[in-house]
Amino acid sequence: MSHDGPMDRRRSVQVIAVTGGKGGVGKSTLSINLATGFALGGRKTLLLDGDLGLANADVMLGVTPKYTLGDVISGDRSLEEVLTPVRPNLSIVAGASGISALAGLGEAEHIGIVRAFSSLVDDIDVLVVDTPAGISAGVLQLTQAAQHIIVVVCDEPASVTDAYAVIKVLSAEHSIRHFKVVTNMTRSGGSGTQLFATLLKVTNRFLDVVLEHAADIPDDDFLRRAIREQRSVIDAYPGSAAGAALKRLVSKASQWEAPHGSRGNIEFFAERLVAPSGRRLQVIK
Ligand SMILES: Nc1ncnc2c1ncn2[C@@H]1O[C@H](COP(=O)(O)OP(=O)(O)OP(=O)(O)O)[C@@H](O)[C@H]1O
Ligand SMILES: [Mg+2]
Numbered sequence: 001m002s003h004d005g006p007m008d009r010r011r012s013v014q015v016i017a018v019t020g021g022k023g024g025v026g027k028s029t030l031s032i033n034l035a036t037g038f039a040l041g042g043r044k045t046l047l048l049d050g051d052l053g054l055a056n057a058d059v060m061l062g063v064t065p066k067y068t069l070g071d072v073i074s075g076d077r078s079l080e081e082v083l084t085p086v087r088p089n090l091s092i093v094a095g096a097s098g099i100s101a102l103a104g105l106g107e108a109e110h111i112g113i114v115r116a117f118s119s120l121v122d123d124i125d126v127l128v129v130d131t132p133a134g135i136s137a138g139v140l141q142l143t144q145a146a147q148h149i150i151v152v153v154c155d156e157p158a159s160v161t162d163a164y165a166v167i168k169v170l171s172a173e174h175s176i177r178h179f180k181v182v183t184n185m186t187r188s189g190g191s192g193t194q195l196f197a198t199l200l201k202v203t204n205r206f207l208d209v210v211l212e213h214a215a216d217i218p219d220d221d222f223l224r225r226a227i228r229e230q231r232s233v234i235d236a237y238p239g240s241a242a243g244a245a246l247k248r249l250v251s252k253a254s255q256w257e258a259p260h261g262s263r264g265n266i267e268f269f270a271e272r273l274v275a276p277s278g279r280r281l282q283v284i285k
Contacts, residue, residue, distance in 0.1 A: 012258060013266040014126040017146035021162025023133030025154045026184040028057045029223065029233075030246075031130035036061075036232040037250030039090035043125040046083070050095040050131045050142050057130050058094055061086050062230030065094040072116050073109055079116035095142075110274035117270035127266060135166055144174040145272035147258050150214065154185045155195050164202050171209050180214035180256075182249070192216030215249035217242050 018031045028049075035047040035057075048069075049057040058065055065084040071077040083091040120127075129146055131139050143149055149170065153163040163181070170176040181199060183192035196213040203209050217223075220242035226233035233243045234250070 013121060013124055013269075014148070014253075014256065014258075015129065015146045015266065015269045016126065016148045016150060016253065016256075017129040017131060017143045018150045018152060019131045019139065019143045019166055020152035020159070021133065021135055021166040022154075022156075022159045025152045025159050026182075026217070027133070027152050028060055028130050029227065030150065030152055030182060030184065030217070031128050032057050032060050033232045033234045033246045034250060034253065035090055035092075035126075035128040036087070037234045037246060038126050038128070038254070039087060040235065041250065041254065042089065043254070044123060045090050046120065046124045046127045047086075047090065047092045048095055048127060048129045049092055050129060050139070056094070058084070058092055060227060060230060061092065061232070063092060065092060068094040073113060075109075075112065079119065113274050114267065114270040117273070118267040121266050124266070127269065135162075135169055140169060140173070141273065144170055144176060145269045147269070148180060148253070148256050149176065149178075150180045150182055152182050152184050153195060153199060154183070155187070155191060160195070160199055160202075163199055167203055167209055167211075168207055171207050177208065178210050178212070180212050180253075182215045182217060183213070184217045185219040186216055187219050192218075214252060215245055217245045217249075 016034065018027045018034070020027050031047060031049075035045050038045040047057055049065075063084050063086050065082065067077050067082040069082065071082055072079050079093070082093050084093070085091050129142055131142050143166075151163050151166060153159050167179055170179075181196055183195045186192040186195065193213070193216070196211070196216075200211050203211055218241045220233070220240055222237040222240035223233045223242040226236040229236060233240060234246045237243045238247060
């Protein structure tokens with residue numbers, strides 16, 4: 001744990017949300033690999049599993065969290081107590097019911113959440129947020145709070161449509177302009193570039209947003225094998241095509257800078273998480 005001076009207390013914690021609209025495009029796969037990649041690189045990482053589905057990030061990493069964010073919201077546990085260690089530099093917190101409950105919380109609970117996350121500021125360098133499929137209020141709330149948003153898209157018409165819909169809502173309702181796009185499960189060289197171009201064409205035509213093609217992850221049997229072994233491919237098969245592409249994404253993402261000042265701290269994330277309208281909460285320290 002670092003003991004920074006008061007000036008450094010609000011040091012930057014990188015917050016990256018992974019979303020995509022459509023189910024099964026590889027959001028959780030990307031999240032666990034990003035998180036593992038950061039951890040292997042020596043950055044203290046927390047993976048917030050906002051997924052309610054069966055192929056949860058925790059299952060993918062072979063751990064079983066005992067508590068969820070819901071236990072923090074209800075006041076039964078501290079955030080530290082609900083963190084499940086996965087490996088050196090990596091812990092996971094299960095969102096589960098906590099995420100869907102976010103919308104119905106009162107001010108006191110909001111402040112509790114903000115405090116809980118803010119208390120992590122000295123303990124983590126990066127927070128990776130895996131979101132469930134769909135464009136529900138909970139997913140949007142979770143996503144818009146992050147500093148960097150990764151939209152995962154694969155080569156299926158429904159995936160492109162859903163990615164577009166997510167970007168549209170986030171830009172229209174939350175004034176978010178910058179999106180990192182990861183094309184996933186592509187089957188030939190160049191098809192990821194083409195897929196990105198397809199998405200870019202529609203967003204350029206109808207929305208005022210900036211898309212960056214952050215990575216192209218090929219369809220890779222090693223990745224499926226790693227999932228069966230409950231490991232991240234970046235760790236189990238780093239030399240595989242998917243593993244190498246993910247490693248490149250990790251080093252790229254480590255360099256991503258906050259779009260503007262205050263978006264780079266975890267307190268900001270927590271505040272936006274509970275009050276997406278931008279209403280600032282008075283948190284008494
Ligand atoms: N690059 C890839 N190569 C091969 N298989 C992949 C790749 N990415 C994902 N998959 C496969 O797709 C499956 C679904 O991925 P994942 O669970 O990450 O999707 P998801 O978007 O999180 O789904 P959900 O919306 O249900 O949460 C994985 O179990 C894996 O088998
Ligand atoms: Mg998932």
